[in-house]
Amino acid sequence: xxPTNARDLASEPYGVSADAVGLVADRLRIDVRRRPVFEQxxxxxxxxxxxxxxxxxxxxxxxxxxxxxLVYCVHGHAxxxxxxxxxxxxxxxxxxxxxxxxxxPAGGFPLAVQQAAAWSGxxxxxxxxxx
Numbered sequence: 001x002x003p004t005n006a007r008d009l010a011s012e013p014y015g016v017s018a019d020a021v022g023l024v025a026d027r028l029r030i031d032v033r034r035r036p037v038f039e040q041x042x043x044x045x046x047x048x049x050x051x052x053x054x055x056x057x058x059x060x061x062x063x064x065x066x067x068x069x070l071v072y073c074v075h076g077h078a079x080x081x082x083x084x085x086x087x088x089x090x091x092x093x094x095x096x097x098x099x100x101x102x103x104x105p106a107g108g109f110p111l112a113v114q115q116a117a118a119w120s121g122x123x124x125x126x127x128x129x130x131x
Contacts (some may be wrong), residue, residue, distance in 0.1 A: 014084055015098040016070060018107030027070040027095070028063070032083045037074060043111035045072065045097075045104060053079050056086045063092055072097035072104075 029048035031038060038050050051059050053073070063069060069092055073079035080096040087094035097104070105111060 014088070014095045015076070016095045017098045018104050018109060027068045030069055030071045030083075031073075031101070032071050032080055033073050033101070034079060041101075042114060043101075044114055045101065046110060046112040048072075048112070053083050056083055060087060060090045060092065063087070065091065068093040068095070070095050070097060072100050074100045075102055076100035 029045050031044050031048045031050040032053040033041065033050070035052055035054070038044075044050065069087060071080045071083050071087070071094060073083075073096075076097055076099045080100060084094050084096045099106070101111070
């Protein structure tokens, strides 16, 4: 976290570490890695669904308002924190994964293989059943 960065300061209270994810297992998992990164990645968190971080306004209304959300990017820095703040501003109970997807396996948690199904637009198919 950069203590001089307003985004980091505003988002820090909503960070969840991989070892505490069990406490928020009911959260809807949203992968917000940038499109080129997501398209090249072979894995994502189990049960996650990708949404384009460049188009939060285009998909935020599709999220359930009665279920909390966990967003993650590669490292848990700029992308997920920026999306988190937009979701919270829209009234969504959102948190972000500290360390991003790169920190997930370090906590001993499995990753899911992306489905080969074609996708387009601002969302992609989920990988496996929600965990």
